[in-house]
Amino acid sequence: MRELHLVNASELAAAYAAAQYAVVLDGDALALHVGQRAVDLEAYWPQRRYAFITAWNPASVPHSDAANETANAVLVARLTAMGLARHPAHAYAKYGDWREAGWLVGDIDEALVDLLGREFSQAGILAWTFGEPVRLRMLMPRPPQATGLDCIDWVG
Template sequence: MRELQIVNAVELASAYVAAEYVVVLDGDALPLRVGQPASDLEAYWPASRYAFITAWNPASQPRSDAANQAADALLVAELDAVGAVRHPAWAQDPTGHWREPGWLLAGIEETDLLRLATEFGQAAVLAWQPGEAVRLRMLMPRPPVVAAVEHTDWVAG
């Protein structure tokens, strides 16, 4: 298990909330945003729960494309092992200067999702159930003195 060492968890969470997320289904790019329902996606691809995960840039530290692709291949093998149904997806900053490939998952158990995210050194995942707003799940303890970051859950410590 990798230990995350984030200097400012609130700034990181705020950046993840502001990011744009996109999933590709049958050639259509469907946007996802933290704090908003994903009605189009849910109508197009019904599931009991949804999640976004990536293996790229563990602990939010840039890695080479080769290292990221190797980590992604390992994540795909793990997703296959738990029977997770997936579609290609990505996250990017609002300016489009940073883009990180990942996977939109359907029906994965939360324990498997959090285990895989931790195993692959991720600071956060997205997770929600149909009809709910997309939520950011930060995989670190909530900082002791912090204003709430909307639609964000702190699920460690």
């Protein structure tokens, strides 16, 4: 596992919070937005807890598609071994200049989500409880300059 070295964690968190997220269920892409409830998703696939996790671009450093696909295969093997229900998902920048494949996992414990995020050197993951807004979990201590963004949990 790599240690994350970020110049400005607060800016990174703001970018993650502003990103677009979607999960694919039976061919339909359902949008997820940090800070908003996932009403359509929860009606379609009710679970106690949800998490979006990716293995792409560890430590928030761009990697080749081949390296990202290899990391994704390892993540899939871990999720399968744990018996966790999942659906394909992705994250992307509003203007289409960045995209990452990932998985929406159901009924996963928050501590396990954090463990997997750290195992795959992710700076942040999404996690929330049914009926509550989608939250961003930054897997690092809260920086002193972090303000606003009530939908972000800093888990150092």
